[in-house]
Amino acid sequence: MNLYRTMQLIRTAEEQLARCHARGLVHGACHTYVGQEAIAAGVCAHLNNDDVVFSTHRGHGHALAKGLPPAELFEELFGRAGGCSRGRGGSMHLFSPEIGLMGTSGIVGPSILQAAGAGYSFALRKTNQVAVAFFGDGAVNNGAFHEGLNLAAIWKLPVLFVCENNQFATEVPFAYAAGNPEVASRAANYGFTGVSLDGNDALAVHRAAGEAIARARQGLGPTLLECKTYRTRPHSEGMGDYTYRTREEVAAWRERCPIARLRATLIERGEATAAALDAIDAELRAEIAAVSEAAEKAPFPESSTATTHVYATPRRVDAPAEPGTREISYSAATLEALDHEMARNPHIFVLGEGIGVRGGNFGTTVGLYAKYGAQRLRDTPITERGFVGLAGGAAMTGTRPVVDFMFIDFINDAFGEIINQIAKMQYMSSGRLRMPLLLRGCVGIGHAAATHHSGSYHSIYSHIPGLRVVMPSTPYDAKGLLIHALRCDDPVLFLEPRELLSLKGPVPEGDYEIEFGQARTLLAGNQITVVGLGHLAQRALAAARSLQAEGLSVEVIDPRTVSPLDTESIRRSLAKTGRLLIVDEAFGPCGIGAEIAAQMADIGFDLLDAPIRRLNGAFAPTPYSPTLEPEVIPSQARIEAAIRELVDE
Amino acid sequence: MAIEITVPRLGWSMEEGIFGNWLKANGDTVSAGEPLFSLESDKVTMDVEALDSGVLHILATSPQPGDVVTVGQLLGHLLREGESVPVVSSPERTPVSPRARAVAKELGVDLAQVQPRPGKQRIIAADVQKIARPLPHRVTVATRMEESFRAPHFYLHADADAEALAHYRDQRRPLSYNDLLLKAIALALTRHPRVNAYWANDGVVARVTHHVALAAQVGEQLLTPVIPNPAEKSLAQITADRLEVLERCRQRTTRPADFADASATLSNLGPFGVDRFQAILNPPQSIIVAAGSIRKRPVVVGDAVVARLTLPISLSVDHRVVDGVAAAAFLQTLIAILEAPGATGESWG
Ligand SMILES: Cc1ncc(C[n+]2csc(CCOP(=O)(O)OP(=O)(O)O)c2C)c(N)n1
Ligand SMILES: [Mg+2]
Numbered sequence: 001m002n003l004y005r006t007m008q009l010i011r012t013a014e015e016q017l018a019r020c021h022a023r024g025l026v027h028g029a030c031h032t033y034v035g036q037e038a039i040a041a042g043v044c045a046h047l048n049n050d051d052v053v054f055s056t057h058r059g060h061g062h063a064l065a066k067g068l069p070p071a072e073l074f075e076e077l078f079g080r081a082g083g084c085s086r087g088r089g090g091s092m093h094l095f096s097p098e099i100g101l102m103g104t105s106g107i108v109g110p111s112i113l114q115a116a117g118a119g120y121s122f123a124l125r126k127t128n129q130v131a132v133a134f135f136g137d138g139a140v141n142n143g144a145f146h147e148g149l150n151l152a153a154i155w156k157l158p159v160l161f162v163c164e165n166n167q168f169a170t171e172v173p174f175a176y177a178a179g180n181p182e183v184a185s186r187a188a189n190y191g192f193t194g195v196s197l198d199g200n201d202a203l204a205v206h207r208a209a210g211e212a213i214a215r216a217r218q219g220l221g222p223t224l225l226e227c228k229t230y231r232t233r234p235h236s237e238g239m240g241d242y243t244y245r246t247r248e249e250v251a252a253w254r255e256r257c258p259i260a261r262l263r264a265t266l267i268e269r270g271e272a273t274a275a276a277l278d279a280i281d282a283e284l285r286a287e288i289a290a291v292s293e294a295a296e297k298a299p300f301p302e303s304s305t306a307t308t309h310v311y312a313t314p315r316r317v318d319a320p321a322e323p324g325t326r327e328i329s330y331s332a333a334t335l336e337a338l339d340h341e342m343a344r345n346p347h348i349f350v351l352g353e354g355i356g357v358r359g360g361n362f363g364t365t366v367g368l369y370a371k372y373g374a375q376r377l378r379d380t381p382i383t384e385r386g387f388v389g390l391a392g393g394a395a396m397t398g399t400r401p402v403v404d405f406m407f408i409d410f411i412n413d414a415f416g417e418i419i420n421q422i423a424k425m426q427y428m429s430s431g432r433l434r435m436p437l438l439l440r441g442c443v444g445i446g447h448a449a450a451t452h453h454s455g456s457y458h459s460i461y462s463h464i465p466g467l468r469v470v471m472p473s474t475p476y477d478a479k480g481l482l483i484h485a486l487r488c489d490d491p492v493l494f495l496e497p498r499e500l501l502s503l504k505g506p507v508p509e510g511d512y513e514i515e516f517g518q519a520r521t522l523l524a525g526n527q528i529t530v531v532g533l534g535h536l537a538q539r540a541l542a543a544a545r546s547l548q549a550e551g552l553s554v555e556v557i558d559p560r561t562v563s564p565l566d567t568e569s570i571r572r573s574l575a576k577t578g579r580l581l582i583v584d585e586a587f588g589p590c591g592i593g594a595e596i597a598a599q600m601a602d603i604g605f606d607l608l609d610a611p612i613r614r615l616n617g618a619f620a621p622t623p624y625s626p627t628l629e630p631e632v633i634p635s636q637a638r639i640e641a642a643i644r645e646l647v648d649e
Numbered sequence: 650m651a652i653e654i655t656v657p658r659l660g661w662s663m664e665e666g667i668f669g670n671w672l673k674a675n676g677d678t679v680s681a682g683e684p685l686f687s688l689e690s691d692k693v694t695m696d697v698e699a700l701d702s703g704v705l706h707i708l709a710t711s712p713q714p715g716d717v718v719t720v721g722q723l724l725g726h727l728l729r730e731g732e733s734v735p736v737v738s739s740p741e742r743t744p745v746s747p748r749a750r751a752v753a754k755e756l757g758v759d760l761a762q763v764q765p766r767p768g769k770q771r772i773i774a775a776d777v778q779k780i781a782r783p784l785p786h787r788v789t790v791a792t793r794m795e796e797s798f799r800a801p802h803f804y805l806h807a808d809a810d811a812e813a814l815a816h817y818r819d820q821r822r823p824l825s826y827n828d829l830l831l832k833a834i835a836l837a838l839t840r841h842p843r844v845n846a847y848w849a850n851d852g853v854v855a856r857v858t859h860h861v862a863l864a865a866q867v868g869e870q871l872l873t874p875v876i877p878n879p880a881e882k883s884l885a886q887i888t889a890d891r892l893e894v895l896e897r898c899r900q901r902t903t904r905p906a907d908f909a910d911a912s913a914t915l916s917n918l919g920p921f922g923v924d925r926f927q928a929i930l931n932p933p934q935s936i937i938v939a940a941g942s943i944r945k946r947p948v949v950v951g952d953a954v955v956a957r958l959t960l961p962i963s964l965s966v967d968h969r970v971v972d973g974v975a976a977a978a979f980l981q982t983l984i985a986i987l988e989a990p991g992a993t994g995e996s997w998g
Contacts, residue, residue, distance in 0.1 A: 606751035
């Protein structure tokens with residue numbers, strides 16, 4: 001009876017939403033779940049409030065089955081303030097973390113990884129929760145499927161993977177798209193159970209899901225359910241339907257309506273009367289009509305709130321400790337910071353290749369495995385997208401993952417997870433989800449690493465709202481900023497210039513935090529401002545010191561964090577000097593140097609006595625040979641020459 | 650080839666000056682040695698003579714009287730027979746940095762008056778500031794004052810009873826108190842030869858003249874033109890000398906002698922309502938007299954407090970040259986002269 005009610009609720013709501021879409025009340029896309037209701041209802045019937053669901057663009061059913069009040073669904077689709085995402089999401093981005101709805105997603109695939117991440121959280125926190133990923137047949141040919149299932153398998157995570165195989169991804173038939181169209185059979189590739197089901201049989205789904213969820217709760221690991229089904233409305237409301245399938249086929253599947261089927265079974269088995277079921281139908285019709293009408297009258301969100309919740313509210317922190325006299329290396333400083341925070345916060349865990357017993361390629365986790373064990377120092381397969389997506393899901397569910405990329409170049413395999421998921425999650429959930437997640441890795445040219453181990457990506461990622469991008473150039477800053485990153489609720493990209501890892505400097509023994517968005521003046525001067533980033537902040541400092549002998553007074557500023565960027569400190573320096581040079585080994589076009597230059601041309605226009613100049617790495621991949629490599633990165637001599645020239649302008 | 654007329658350097662440290670006016674008209678035939686235009690440096694105003702002969706052609710962009718000009722700046726040409734004015738390739742508008750524009754606006758400087766530093770294309774803020782700040786005399790004032798502060802000063806104060814002085818002046822209008830003070834200071838100097846001296850690097854140098862300078866505001870400038878020898882001149886002559894030299898200052902036609910060899914300076918802020926003040930020495934002079942306002946003040950006469958006109962005098966003294974007692978004696982003399990004008994036997998005229 002409950003299954004019936006849930007399915008009928010979904011159907012009634014969506015038929016009304018389809019009408020509303022036609023009337024223009026739904027402002028964006030609207031993918032209905034009509035014909036597939038048995039799956040959401042059958043699976044979610046086993047879930048507690050604190051179990052979590054990650055869903056897809058076709059997620060109304062999952063949301064309602066997980067307990068979302070229909071009013072919040074309607075208001076969200078109507079773009080109203082009372083919507084479950086407060087008007088920030090619409091149909092494809094439904095969030096209600098309070099009831100374990102961790103988001104429907106406009107991107108195919110990530111739900112699989114995020115559910116695995118939630119599973120990781122539950123395992124680490126030793127709760128009895130489970131995570132469910134819903135996804136379509138379209139997702140199973142995507143890398144996220146392979147990577148997520150494999151990770152869940154090797155770490156035996158409490159996750160249920162539910163593939164709703166409705167036989168089409170938009171208009172592309174699954175039979176055409178899949179080399180092996182038997183989805184359930186693929187679980188065997190990862191060493192766990194896959195079950196193929198009639199997805200229009202609510203009771204069968206309910207039974208199989210029950211078993212799988214029980215296994216997950218017992219710590220027996222993941223299960224893959226393939227629910228074969230069919231959506232009987234177009235891919236999205238308003239789209240044509242008969243270019244890729246026939247009216248007859250759709251009509252035949254309508255006949256196999258899962259709700260009618262359950263109704264017949266219930267009556268046949270004497271578990272319900274037709275009258276009782278009719279009463280449910282009538283009640284739901286009345287409820288949805290009322291909800292729809294009320295949602296139409298509900299207020300829109302204040303337009304002034306359009307950009308709130310991009311970041312968590314920053315914590316106030318005490319002024320950082322003085323550097324003192326103890327000198328340690330950059331690497332030692334970050335290790336100290338991580339160790340300190342792991343001891344303090346049991347929810348921190350590290351993911352990376354060789355960061356376990358080995359202690360990391362760059363010694364980032366040396367000695368920590370012995371202290372904190374395998375679950376918190378988790379060696380990963382080479383599956384960057386997988387473990388980054390997983391980390392996102394973990395961060396959403398109460399733990400604080402640290403992803404150690406070793407070389408930051410590998411981050412690019414996880415680009416979509418970072419940009420589309422991790423960076424946007426706080427905003428999409430209107431600030432109800434926190435994303436305490438640290439992504440770290442070495443950056444920069446040197447050591448003949450050549451082009452796949454020498455990238456600088458601070459500019460690209462600083463373009464993205466929702467991320468913090470940090471790149472310290474001294475051991476002191478590295479420790480203070482890393483501790484702050486490990487206590488802040490935003491996703492942080494922490495970039496460590498490889499050429500500075502053995503740089504020594506004074507670092508206090510205790511913990512201290514350096515806030516984001518505060519540049520540091522490495523050297524005071526009054527003839528020219530040089531903003532240096534990462535490794536080149538130190539190189540600019542060396543250049544400035546050597547020019548002191550020529551009587552030049554150079555001010556060197558290290559922004560320390562690229563996002564947020566402390567433009568005010570740069571402007572203040574410019575007010576003193578009237579001249580600005582930015583040195584960064586990353587590529588020039590659209591780089592942070594261009595951003596700083598543009599900002600200063602705006603807020604500092606009247607301060608400029610000369611054009612703003614930039615020195616960047618060459619616009620080319622990094623070469624290997626010792627006669628080529630130094631050519632693509634500004635040398636100290638070139639920095640000095642550029643300073644002289646600009647002062648002389 | 651047409652001969653260029655440019656701004657000459659009038660002293661080894663001169664970089665800029667103030668253009669006075671053309672002394673010949675456009676199209677005049679000029680022979681070598683004739684004065685062409687007047688130019689003011691921080692020290693002097695001079696008539697600049699033509700070095701060659703020819704027909705004067707003044708540039709359309711010639712500076713106006715009072716404009717700041719830089720050494721080497723082209724002003725015009727001398728053309729010989731048959732020569733025409735060379736086409737000065739009109740340079741593109743001089744680029745101005747945003748900062749220079751902002752600074753010019755703030756300081757009220759006309760950017761057309763500003764030149765980039767030698768060899769540079771763009772006007773920057775420093776170029777504007779240079780113009781805004783140092784009309785050359787300002788630099789003079791600044792360096793003088795700095796120099797002055799190197800002299801160890803001390804100060805003496807006394808009030809002269811000014812009833813007689815006021816009466817004396819009222820009878821001889823438009824005689825000014827300045828003239829009376831100049832006269833009195835000069836007379837006191839003649840009686841105190843040890844005060845009439847200055848400090849050179851290697852010791853005290855006595856003066857034989859008794860010229861007195863008068864601190865005067867001329868337009869934007871603080872100047873201290875010299876009244877030669879007031880001790881020996883009638884008051885009418887002193888008035889005439891004073892008015893003449895001030896006029897030369899206004900016209901920017903002063904001569905080096907107008908600023909040379911004063912023994913002391915009078916700074917009188919009395920007309921500006923200043924009660925009393927201490928002045929800073931005008932090096933290399935060893936004393937400066939600061940006069941406050943002449944007005945009724947309570948004075949004890951016998952056992953009674955009465956209202957009398959008084960004139961507060963402060964004397965600033967270079968201690969390297971003059972000791973306290975000698976300075977006090979000088980001040981005493983000065984007060985006595987002021988309290989009995991015309992009564993001292995010297996010619997007051
Ligand atoms: C990564 C990605 N690529 C393309 C799309 C565009 N897109 C939206 S839905 C969809 C089809 C998805 O098919 P399936 O996963 O089977 O889900 P269904 O729509 O059938 O429920 C596609 C290609 C997307 N959202 N995300
Ligand atoms: Mg599909």
